[in-house]
Amino acid sequence: MKTISRKEEIIAVASRLFKDKGYKAVSMRDIAKAMDIKAASLYNHINGKQEILSEIILKVAEEFTVGMKKVVSENSAAIDKIEKVIEMHIDITVNYSEALAALNNDWMHLNDTDLKAFVKMREDYEENFRSIIKQGVEACEIKPYHPEVILFSILSTLRTLYLWYQKRGKLDVNILKKDMVSVLIKGLI
Amino acid sequence: MKTISRKEEIIAVASRLFKDKGYKAVSMRDIAKAMDIKAASLYNHINGKQEILSEIILKVAEEFTVGMKKVVSENSAAIDKIEKVIEMHIDITVNYSEALAALNNDWMHLNDTDLKAFVKMREDYEENFRSIIKQGVEACEIKPYHPEVILFSILSTLRTLYLWYQKRGKLDVNILKKDMVSVLIKGLI
DNA sequence: TAACAAAACTAACGCTTGTTAGTTAGAATT
DNA sequence: AATTCTAACTAACAAGCGTTAGTTTTGTTA
Numbered sequence: 001m002k003t004i005s006r007k008e009e010i011i012a013v014a015s016r017l018f019k020d021k022g023y024k025a026v027s028m029r030d031i032a033k034a035m036d037i038k039a040a041s042l043y044n045h046i047n048g049k050q051e052i053l054s055e056i057i058l059k060v061a062e063e064f065t066v067g068m069k070k071v072v073s074e075n076s077a078a079i080d081k082i083e084k085v086i087e088m089h090i091d092i093t094v095n096y097s098e099a100l101a102a103l104n105n106d107w108m109h110l111n112d113t114d115l116k117a118f119v120k121m122r123e124d125y126e127e128n129f130r131s132i133i134k135q136g137v138e139a140c141e142i143k144p145y146h147p148e149v150i151l152f153s154i155l156s157t158l159r160t161l162y163l164w165y166q167k168r169g170k171l172d173v174n175i176l177k178k179d180m181v182s183v184l185i186k187g188l189i
Numbered sequence: 190m191k192t193i194s195r196k197e198e199i200i201a202v203a204s205r206l207f208k209d210k211g212y213k214a215v216s217m218r219d220i221a222k223a224m225d226i227k228a229a230s231l232y233n234h235i236n237g238k239q240e241i242l243s244e245i246i247l248k249v250a251e252e253f254t255v256g257m258k259k260v261v262s263e264n265s266a267a268i269d270k271i272e273k274v275i276e277m278h279i280d281i282t283v284n285y286s287e288a289l290a291a292l293n294n295d296w297m298h299l300n301d302t303d304l305k306a307f308v309k310m311r312e313d314y315e316e317n318f319r320s321i322i323k324q325g326v327e328a329c330e331i332k333p334y335h336p337e338v339i340l341f342s343i344l345s346t347l348r349t350l351y352l353w354y355q356k357r358g359k360l361d362v363n364i365l366k367k368d369m370v371s372v373l374i375k376g377l378i
Numbered sequence: 379t380a381a382c383a384a385a386a387c388t389a390a391c392g393c394t395t396g397t398t399a400g401t402t403a404g405a406a407t408t
Numbered sequence: 409a410a411t412t413c414t415a416a417c418t419a420a421c422a423a424g425c426g427t428t429a430g431t432t433t434t435g436t437t438a
Contacts, residue, residue: 024213028396041416105294149368152353153346160345179338230386
């Protein structure tokens, strides 16, 4: 009986519109028109425009947080952890490809409370990733580049992946994982 | 006697504001307030909001186009060309760090004519880069990964560099170049 | 000092924005 | 059959938007 509620439908439609034009450039009337109803009707299901943005962004942000926590708690080599993070990132990209645009570009339009929560999650995520890389450098699993540059390089690639995943016609996930892991990691060892 | 005109001043201030909140979230009154004048006064120097965006984006886009053309015309190994592209990207990032946010996030709000021009430049740029990589793979200078994945990986990193360059307190350019070239290229050969 | 141009100002325009109030049609429950 | 609930509707609000017209200030040149 698992059907999607009207609220989830609004969020899905909004995600798609936000992806193309950005949060501020999409009006409630735009969202309503895309659903063939009037703007006022949206308020039977959601409390406001900002709430839509929160639901989109925080849901995915929590996925990242949970995924990272799982990887960190593993008892394995740093290089394997990095591989796991890359694969986790790709999985989330595939499952939430529409939401990632808002997460990357419109997070600053969250309300104060949600903004603080988001920034905290993001900082923690980066800090965890940084620790894994440092651990790998110290254990000599990874070449002694500046950890910050490695972190930045991998993270930029993963964070922009959603753009290419959509443009290049939704490639096969397993092939994608294999290629990305190769390109991003092989140079480090 | 090279002083900056009022128009250039507006564009500089707008770049900074667009970087933080995005084109659509910044009003003409915001820009004016940041310059301690009234919104209407801006129109003594510029024709409209969209013109500001065009000036910001197209100026940098042309820098990239010119830079790429120079690299392509060189008579050198593919791997050296890639290195040159990376260095060129870093130079532009350092010189136009404020403008790059608009170029990356707000290009879709350009007017029809400028939008077409921008998209064309961007496609040409990517196509040139792709050719260099293919050439490198065929000449066995580069490992035989899928060229598209290599292109995507390098380009995402370079395109997001402006964010980190600002956050990490404006690192030294030459060190940055050396590290980036290492991390991005060493894994390929 | 008078004339001029540059660049600021005030006031207002038509339009869009997010949102609220009150109403109505149809389906589900009693 | 009567009631309640759900989800749509119309109409309107105050605030903010980009932009224009007309006016005043300011600084330079004749």
